Amino acid sequence: MLDRTRALRRAALPSASHAGPSVEVLLDVDREYRSRAQAGRLPTIAPRRFNPRGESWLPVLHTRRGPWHFTALYSNTAKAHELHREHDWVIVYFYDDDHVEQQHTIVTETRGPLVGQRVVRGRETECRVLAERVQS
Numbered sequence: 001m002l003d004r005t006r007a008l009r010r011a012a013l014p015s016a017s018h019a020g021p022s023v024e025v026l027l028d029v030d031r032e033y034r035s036r037a038q039a040g041r042l043p044t045i046a047p048r049r050f051n052p053r054g055e056s057w058l059p060v061l062h063t064r065r066g067p068w069h070f071t072a073l074y075s076n077t078a079k080a081h082e083l084h085r086e087h088d089w090v091i092v093y094f095y096d097d098d099h100v101e102q103q104h105t106i107v108t109e110t111r112g113p114l115v116g117q118r119v120v121r122g123r124e125t126e127c128r129v130l131a132e133r134v135q136s
Helices: 002-012 023-038 078-082 124-135
Strands: 058-065 068-074 090-095 101-108 118-120
Touching: 023 058, 023 068, 023 090, 023 101, 023 118, 023 124, 118 124
Parallel strands: none
Antiparallel strands: 058 068, 068 090, 090 101, 101 118
């Protein structure tokens, strides 16, 4: 009975890959997306929201890094439009070979020690450690 419980608990634990890609990888995907979008080198889609004329304007990047598959696009949320960040906030969707999908939002920080730098929301501490490592 106890062995069965342990086996079930082990099976429920996510693998290391389910923790998601590193902040460094996410920021690299963000950099590639913003660079290629700005250069007009990405296909675009016509989002349904906040697009009354139905124009195809939202660039989309599909790329891979190691075991990770990524899709990146600018945030097309009400809040992004309200704050005029629709060409700053980037949503990065990703999944691994087990097809466990997650997402992160990457923004230009507006306050604190990382002001002006790109950060992964929810992983600001890791971004700060990365920035300190790069500076030293």
